[in-house]
Amino acid sequence: MNWDDTPAEAAFRTEVRQFIKDSFPAAYSPDVHAEQGLEPEDVRGYDWPADRDCADRARAAGAREWAAALAARGWIASRWPVEYGGAALPVAAEFVLNEELVRAKVPTVNSLGVSLLGPTLLRHGTAAQKATHLPPIARGERTWAQGFSEPDAGSDLAGLRTRAVRDGTYYVVNGRKVWTSLGQHADWLFILVRTGTDPAEPRHRGLTYLLVDARSEGVTVRPIKDMRGAEPFSEILFEDVRVPVADRVGEENRGWYVAMDTLSFERAAISTAVKLEQALTGLVDYVNSESGAGRLHEGWGSGIRAEVARRYTEVRVLYNVARYTVSRQAAGSVPGYEASVNQLFGAELHQRLAKTGARVFGQHSLMWRGDKASGAPLDGEFTHRQFDAVAATFLGGTSEIQRGIIATRGLGLPRA
Known part of the structure; x- marks a missing residue:
C-alpha cells in the first residue's frame, strides 16, 4: 500500500504546521518535570485536562487559549x-492533523471525549444527546472520563458489578x-453498569451504557497515585446516584455492544507510533552525540545497534498498522481486530523500547528525571519510560484480551 500524502493531504499538512507555529500560545510552555496521564495522546510536559483548571493562572490561560484556537477551526473534534462544532474533515485529514500535533509536541484537547465518547454518540446517541454533549466537547469546555474498569473485573469488562436500578425516569447507580x-x-x-437481573443470561448481557454528570450527588472521586508519584487516574464511587434515563446511550441491557464500539475507537490512535519514533530518534541522537558517546560507549556495541535497528523497524510497522486502521475507517468500517493489532503491538513495543533504552544507558538508566546533579541522560526520559511501560499491556485492554479479539474476529478461530 502507498501511504504517501495525496496533494490535498500534503497541502493540509503544511496548513496544520503553519497553524501550530502561528497559534500555539507562547506562554503555554511545557513543564517537562511534571508527570502526566498515560493516554497515547499525552505529550511530555502537558496535561491539558489538568492544565485548564490548574492553580498556575498563566498555564491555565494557555491551555484555554490553545483550546479556543483549535475550536475556532473545528479541529478539536475535526x-x-x-x-x-467539528470541521467534517475526512478520515485521512484527521489522521494528518493528529499526527502533526503529536510531532510538534503540543497537546491535543479533550482526548477521551473526542476520540471515544464523540464517535459513540454519533453512532448510537439520540438527537438530544448529540446536541447537549457534543458542542461543549468540541469547544474544549467539557471533559470526559471513561468508567469501565472495576476492582474485581479489570479488563474482564463482562464481569462488572456496578448496578443501576430503574426508578421511574431515573436509574439509581x-x-x-x-x-x-x-x-x-x-x-x-x-x-457501563449492570441492569439485567437474570443470573442465567451470559455475563455480557444485561449491561447498560450511561452518561453521568461527575458533580451529581453521590459521586465521589478519589485520585490514585502511581509508582511514579503521579495521579493520572482515579477511583470513583457511586452511592445512590440518580441518572436520568434520557442519559442512557442505546437500549437498556444492550450496552455491551455500544461499549465495544467505544473500545474499537480507543485502539485506533496514531499517537503511540509517533511518540515511540520520537523517543527512539532521541535515543540514537544522544548516543551519537559527543557527550553521549563519551559516557555510554561501553554499551553501544553491535548487539545493541542491532536491537535499536529492530525497534526502528517495529516503529515503522506500528505506523503502517495505524495507517491501515485509518484506511478501514475511511472505507466506512468501525475498527475491529485491526485496532486490536495496533493496541497489542504498540503496547508491547513500548515495553521493548523501554528495555532497549535501559540496556543502552546501563546504570545511568536508574537516574530519575529532574535530578540535575545526577546528569541523567536525556533528563531521565528512559527511566520514566520504564515506569510508564509497565501499564502499557493492560491500559487499553490486556494483551490476552487483544489476542482473543484478533484470534476470533480476525482469524476466525473458535472461542475457547
Missing part, C-alpha cells in the same frame, strides 16, 4: 459534523470504578 484515567479532572463520565 471529523465531527459542523453542526456539532451504586458501585465502584477504578483506574479511571483523568477522572479527577472530568466534568462528565461515560460508564
Whole structure:
C-alpha cells in the first residue's frame, strides 16, 4: 500500500504546521518535570485536562487559549459534523492533523471525549444527546472520563458489578470504578453498569451504557497515585446516584455492544507510533552525540545497534498498522481486530523500547528525571519510560484480551 500524502493531504499538512507555529500560545510552555496521564495522546510536559483548571493562572490561560484556537477551526473534534462544532474533515485529514500535533509536541484537547465518547454518540446517541454533549466537547469546555474498569473485573469488562436500578425516569447507580484515567479532572463520565437481573443470561448481557454528570450527588472521586508519584487516574464511587434515563446511550441491557464500539475507537490512535519514533530518534541522537558517546560507549556495541535497528523497524510497522486502521475507517468500517493489532503491538513495543533504552544507558538508566546533579541522560526520559511501560499491556485492554479479539474476529478461530 502507498501511504504517501495525496496533494490535498500534503497541502493540509503544511496548513496544520503553519497553524501550530502561528497559534500555539507562547506562554503555554511545557513543564517537562511534571508527570502526566498515560493516554497515547499525552505529550511530555502537558496535561491539558489538568492544565485548564490548574492553580498556575498563566498555564491555565494557555491551555484555554490553545483550546479556543483549535475550536475556532473545528479541529478539536475535526471529523465531527459542523453542526456539532467539528470541521467534517475526512478520515485521512484527521489522521494528518493528529499526527502533526503529536510531532510538534503540543497537546491535543479533550482526548477521551473526542476520540471515544464523540464517535459513540454519533453512532448510537439520540438527537438530544448529540446536541447537549457534543458542542461543549468540541469547544474544549467539557471533559470526559471513561468508567469501565472495576476492582474485581479489570479488563474482564463482562464481569462488572456496578448496578443501576430503574426508578421511574431515573436509574439509581451504586458501585465502584477504578483506574479511571483523568477522572479527577472530568466534568462528565461515560460508564457501563449492570441492569439485567437474570443470573442465567451470559455475563455480557444485561449491561447498560450511561452518561453521568461527575458533580451529581453521590459521586465521589478519589485520585490514585502511581509508582511514579503521579495521579493520572482515579477511583470513583457511586452511592445512590440518580441518572436520568434520557442519559442512557442505546437500549437498556444492550450496552455491551455500544461499549465495544467505544473500545474499537480507543485502539485506533496514531499517537503511540509517533511518540515511540520520537523517543527512539532521541535515543540514537544522544548516543551519537559527543557527550553521549563519551559516557555510554561501553554499551553501544553491535548487539545493541542491532536491537535499536529492530525497534526502528517495529516503529515503522506500528505506523503502517495505524495507517491501515485509518484506511478501514475511511472505507466506512468501525475498527475491529485491526485496532486490536495496533493496541497489542504498540503496547508491547513500548515495553521493548523501554528495555532497549535501559540496556543502552546501563546504570545511568536508574537516574530519575529532574535530578540535575545526577546528569541523567536525556533528563531521565528512559527511566520514566520504564515506569510508564509497565501499564502499557493492560491500559487499553490486556494483551490476552487483544489476542482473543484478533484470534476470533480476525482469524476466525473458535472461542475457547
